[in-house]
Amino acid sequence: MAPERSTGNRIGAKDIRRRKGGVPIVCLTAYTYPIARMLDPHVDLLLVGDSVAMVLHGHATTLGASLEMMIAHGQAVMRGSTKACVVVDMPAGSYETSAAEAVASARRIVEETGCQAVKLEGGVDVAEQIAAIVAGAIPVMGHIGLQPQSVEKDGGYKIKGRTEENIAALFRDAEAVEKAGAFSVVIEGTVEAVASDITRHIVIPTIGIGASGDCDGQILVIDDMIGMTVDRVPKFVKEYANLRDTISDAAARYAAEVRGRAFPGPDHVFSATSGKDKE
Ligand code: KIV
Secondary structure (H helix, E strand, C coil), rough: CCCCCCCCCCCHHHHHHHCCCCCCCCEEEEHHHHHHHHHHHCCCCCCCCCCCCCCCCCCHHHHCCCHHHHHHHHHHHHHHHCCEEEECCCCCCCCCCCCHHHHHHHHHHHHHHHEEEEEECHHHHHHHHHHHHCCCCCCEEEEEECHHHHHHCCCCCEEHHHHHHHHHHHHHHHHHHHHHHHCCCEEEEECCHHHHHHHHCCCCEEEEEEECCCCEEEEEEEHHHHHCCCCCCCCCCCCCCCHHHHHHHHHHHHHHHHHHHCCCCHHHHHCCCCCCCCC
């Protein structure tokens, strides 16, 4: 399938890279065409996160995401945006085994969606994969700290940076991702002071989620941020709207009107005599 064509005005990975230490980089996840259209004017970067597996598809973890799922949502987000830098997550199982597998998966994502970059989770353990993808001219965003693809292995969502050993490992991961050529790195679920220190320590922009206000940018999962999440809402989320209640209220009013034969009323049906049909 031919990639979506960008308008030429899109923010690219290099533009994001240049924003280190400047005005904070505004990022949100997006998975669908209408949401991408609504967010595009307001953000610098849209991430088609593998959180889509949980948020839209109801899987228990992000391990439910597949390459096909990420590509389909990546295509929808590209169709719905013209300005934002679109980054598509590489799902678990598409890059860990070898650099060759990582390059093939990243190439497929970029060719089939037209997105600007891919993201993958890990630090020292995936440095070789990041370097190989970057060598193939595909920009990569790293993801260190709490890594949702590893929650089963880690025994749950565990905040990182609480022991000396763990802090040292986080710095090694940040340095490895930077050295491998990533243009930026997400730091998730990490003690505030540690995320702040890493931000000062590396030269690529850090994008925080449950991390620190000192990061070079922030990201949230869109459904969490607009109050659509029906299961667990993490502590670090700020809800800027409550669409759960709005949707539930609309459904309740609709149900009452259908049962009471109040809907459809005269404004929502066609009469034989009204002249031109109006949709
Ligand atoms: O999949 C996702 O939504 C993410 C963000 C939490 C950064 O990786």
